[in-house]
Amino acid sequence: MNLVLPLMPYREPTLLDGFAGIPRCLKEHGKSNCILVTDKGIRGLGLTKGLEDLLSEKGISCTVFDDTVANPTIANVEAAREIYIAKGCDSIIAFGGGSSMDCAKALGARIACPDKSLKKMKGIMKVRKKIPLLIAVPTTAGTGSETTVSAVITDGETHYKYAINSFPLIPEYAALEPEVTVGLPKSLTATTGMDALTHSVEAYIGGATTKKTRKAAIESVRLIFANLEKAYECPEDRTARANMLKASYLAGVAFTRSYVGYVHAVAHSLGGQYGIPHGLANSVLLPVVLEMYGEKAHKKLAELARAVGFANDEVFDGMAAEVFIDKIRQMNADMNIPRTLKGIKEDDIPLMAANADKEGNPLYPVPVLWDRKELEKIYRAVME
Ligand SMILES: NC(=O)c1ccc[n+]([C@@H]2O[C@H](COP(=O)([O-])OP(=O)(O)OC[C@H]3O[C@@H](n4cnc5c(N)ncnc54)[C@H](O)[C@@H]3O)[C@@H](O)[C@H]2O)c1
Numbered sequence: 161m162n163l164v165l166p167l168m169p170y171r172e173p174t175l176l177d178g179f180a181g182i183p184r185c186l187k188e189h190g191k192s193n194c195i196l197v198t199d200k201g202i203r204g205l206g207l208t209k210g211l212e213d214l215l216s217e218k219g220i221s222c223t224v225f226d227d228t229v230a231n232p233t234i235a236n237v238e239a240a241r242e243i244y245i246a247k248g249c250d251s252i253i254a255f256g257g258g259s260s261m262d263c264a265k266a267l268g269a270r271i272a273c274p275d276k277s278l279k280k281m282k283g284i285m286k287v288r289k290k291i292p293l294l295i296a297v298p299t300t301a302g303t304g305s306e307t308t309v310s311a312v313i314t315d316g317e318t319h320y321k322y323a324i325n326s327f328p329l330i331p332e333y334a335a336l337e338p339e340v341t342v343g344l345p346k347s348l349t350a351t352t353g354m355d356a357l358t359h360s361v362e363a364y365i366g367g368a369t370t371k372k373t374r375k376a377a378i379e380s381v382r383l384i385f386a387n388l389e390k391a392y393e394c395p396e397d398r399t400a401r402a403n404m405l406k407a408s409y410l411a412g413v414a415f416t417r418s419y420v421g422y423v424h425a426v427a428h429s430l431g432g433q434y435g436i437p438h439g440l441a442n443s444v445l446l447p448v449v450l451e452m453y454g455e456k457a458h459k460k461l462a463e464l465a466r467a468v469g470f471a472n473d474e475v476f477d478g479m480a481a482e483v484f485i486d487k488i489r490q491m492n493a494d495m496n497i498p499r500t501l502k503g504i505k506e507d508d509i510p511l512m513a514a515n516a517d518k519e520g521n522p523l524y525p526v527p528v529l530w531d532r533k534e535l536e537k538i539y540r541a542v543m544e
């Protein structure tokens with residue numbers, strides 16, 4: 161993987177200068193009729209209004225699709241596709257958290273490949289055609305979806321949640337606008353921030369890093385420990401909000417190239433089965449899974465602990481790794497994130513563990529490879 165990674169056609173979105181850059185960018189590409197994919201909560205808060213007004217002022221027609229649900233489903237994407245076609249749209253604005261951005265990315269994939277179902281796009285590099293012009297505006301910090309190859313979709317009938325990982329899904333443009341994250345409720349600030357931390361930590365401790373992804377992951381971990389609790393305590397701290405958007409973006413840069421690990425595999429199965437929010441599942445699972453990896457993860461976790469200043473070179477790896485995991489637990493506790501998850505049923509565990517196993521093996525370069533029986537222990541460890 162390490163040999164192949166540098167040869168892969170990764171790219172990063174061009175960053176636009178706030179909302180103002182969006183109509184300019186659409187015009188430069190000759191686009192005049194976009195669809196804005198978001199959810200009702202975001203639109204209801206008026207977050208899209210400034211952009212909708214600006215587009216209208218500049219003579220760009222904008223159809224809003226605000227039916228995205230958390231853990232977006234195949235049905236969601238198909239509904240957006242019908243509207244895109246009916247209105248003759250020519251470009252896509254993804255406006256929201258990971259759910260809206262992923263719905264928009266999957267919509268782009270379906271427009272590019274009308275004869276391929278989303279199920280057939282599951283996995284790596286199944287979408288090979290260029291998707292319509294896509295501009296991402298993240299409102300959580302977050303999933304990093306604005307820079308990743310992934311769109312995570314749930315099959316509403318089977319509750320199976322899976323990722324479509326294809327290079328054309330990397331948005332061409334992104335606008336990191338702290339103002340839209342200022343009203344993010346405290347609990348979502350906390351859990352989406354911990355999702356970003358999970359991305360950088362899982363990418364860093366996995367076996368497929370490069371110099372670039374290690375650097376991005378370390379910078380992201382530093383920014384998160386320095387800013388997440390500030391954004392949580394003081395939601396209007398725009399510097400902390402901007403730093404969290406940067407951290408989430410860098411975590412995206414790291415994990416889209418170096419993958420995630422079992423925290424994500426298990427979180428996806430819980431999201432698919434019970435709709436447990438992705439960030440919440442990751443926050444609770446992260447310290448538990450890191451602890452369960454044991455000695456195999458100590459060296460890398462110790463490196464992170466030292467990079468963030470939690471330990472110095474004289475502290476043994478095992479001790480430094482423990483300090484790092486404790487700091488995560490402490491941050492969770494400070495932000496009122498629970499230690500367990502409600503609603504997990506014993507009878508569902510074997511199927512969820514099988515799905516997590518299917519997702520993780522062989523794709524994720526995890527520090528320790530587990531079988532289904534081992535994975536089942538993780539669900540029991542976080543059951544309320
Ligand atoms: N594509 C990727 O690379 C990637 C990476 C990680 C996670 N994901 C996926 O992203 C999804 C989770 O995304 P998320 O955690 O960003 O949450 P989300 O998009 O599901 O949003 C959660 C809630 O927060 C609200 N919200 C979002 N921004 C807000 C704001 N600024 N102010 C007020 N409310 C706001 C939304 O209305 C929604 O109710 C999951 O499906 C997960 O699997 C994708």
Ligand SMILES: [Fe+2]
Pocket residue numbers: 303355356358359424438442
């Ligand atoms: Fe995630």
